[in-house]
Every structure is written in structure tokens, then in C-alpha cells.
Amino acid sequence: MAFRILLDCDPGLDDALALLLAHGDPDIELVAVTAVGGNVGIENTTKNALALREYLGFEKVPVAAGAGKPLTRAVKSASHVHGERGLGTVDLPEPTLAVDERHAVDVIIDAITATPGAIHLVATGPLTNIALALEKEPSIARLVASFTIMGGAFTRGNATPAAEFNIYADPEAAKIVFDADWQVTMVGLDLTLQAQANGPVIDRLRTLGALADELIVPLATFWRDPNDAEWDGQAVHDVVAVAYVTRPDLFASRPARVDIETRGEFTEGMTVVNFNSPNPNAIVPVTLDVNGFWAYVEHVYGRVAADLTARRGE
Helix, strand or coil, X not given: CCEEEEEEECCCHHHHHHXXXXXXXXXXXXXXXXXXXXXXXXXXXXXXXXXXXXXXXXXXXXXXXXXXXXXXCCCCCCHHHHCCCCCCCCCCCCCCCCCCCCCHHHHHHHHHHHXXXXXXXXXXXXCHHHHHHHHHCCCHHHHCCEEEEECCCCCCCCCCCCCCHHHHHCHHHHHHHHCCXXXXXXXXXXXXXXXXXXXXXXXXHHHHCXXXXXXXXXXXXXXXXXXXXXXXXXXXXXXXXXXXXXXHHHXXXXXEEEEECCCCCCCCCCEEEECXXXXXXXXXXXXXXXXXXXXXXXXXXXXXXXXXXXXXXX
């Protein structure tokens, strides 16, 4: 039985790699892609999602544009990590198929309410679209099959010492999302930093032909932390969130209470994680079977690489 996933994202290097996994896994039916402003502006995140749809060959999946700015705050960007347009050095052909006419919020609500209990909602960008959808139709919190985010941390952040970027970009939206009537699976930095595309991983990915040369390797090697002398490869954060839906066996997780700091002078956007709370609202994966994760990802990417070769007649 396929996992029906709606991916709300801000492509983005690792969002693109997450889309690749969601498209390529035969156990996933990608029902829609909704874009949000985050890593780069909404114009580029939407354009990147559209271009990836055509390049990878999931043309029948609707792509919709959503919120371009946070609920109350100024726009924050991670273009210094992802490149000015969001995909590093990758230059995909201009998309020719149109964006869905609906707002992303309505696509999210329509998909979830039309098939109660069937949609696995995955968010890998700022949570603005999800918060707006909850405010417009609160019942979606009770109608999803599951809700997984890439965001937050239970130790330290990356946008600031306290906050991870997706939460920091719109903490008010994150607060709405974590306070809603559902269980959030928070795949945070402490987990995703275990999934690094290091030298041996990249060497294996390079064997996947045109897909590796044109997309995977440039995306997975664009960013290098200039402040980390022991750098061991770019973490594929958003890929891990998609993998959690279909392969929870690769994760060890703990229940926790997660609250969002919105007013701290130095801690705004912090996910305050209490693993000892009697009132948990989240599941927080803490360790990853790294070898099993990469075996799964590389197998799926290999399927897409073979499909791309076949479509091109090579």
C-alpha cells in the first residue's frame, strides 16, 4: 500500500533531494507539492518545484505556491547556503507546465479533507502554509494520517545558537502548528546531522549517471560549513523527514513536549523540548540507522536514475 504524501517545501538543496526520494520510492504516492518562502523567496521555491517536477517526470502532480512571508515577521533567507536561486549550481530547464491556480493552503486543505486519514503531510520548510491551513480549517489536524516536519532541535540551532532555520523563519507559525490537535513528528537537527553526504556516500552516488551529474551530486556538495574544521559532508536534512514516513524502522524516537519560543531576546525560534513531560505533543527521533538510511536512499535514487536514462533513450 502506498503512502500518500503531500510535501510542503521550500526548494532548496535538500528539499530537492527530498522531492527526488518522494517521487522515486514506489511505496510513495506524491499527491501534491506546495511551496513556501524560506530558503529563498517564494518565486524561486515555486519555480524550483515546477522545474523539478518536469525534470524528474511527475508532471501529473499539482504544484501550488503558498505564503511568501512569515505571519508577522520580516522575511529571512538562507540563500547564503542554497545559492541565490535555491538549487546551488544546478540549472534545470525552464518549466513549461503551469502552477496550480489554487493557493497552497487550499491545496493542503482540499487534499486532506477529501481523503480523511489518508494523507501523510510532510513539511520541510517554514511552517507558514501549515499554520494558515490550520487557521482556515482546524479539522485537518485530526484528518491527516501523520504529520512530519524537518525543523527544530533539542540541543543547538543553525540559524542562531538556539534556533533551527525553519522554525526561526516563522516562530509564530511553528507555535500554531505545535499547539494544534495532532502529534507532530519533529525530525530536527540532532537527527538530520547524522545523515551526512560524506566522501564515501558521494562516491557511490556518482555512479548513478546523468541524474548524479546533473542533480544529486551538485545539490549534495554545494554547501560547506566554513566554520567547521572537521566538516564531513553536507547533511541532507529534508530527505530524512520523507524517509521517516516510509521507514520509521530506521529511527529511534522519544515522545516529548515541544514548545516554541517567540519572545526571547536571544532564543526566538527555539524549540524547547522536554522529554520528561507528562503531556507530550510530539515524537522526536533521536538516532538514525545511518547505513540503513543511505542504503534506502541510494536504492531509490538508483530507480530514478534508471528511469531518467530510459526516458532519454540512452
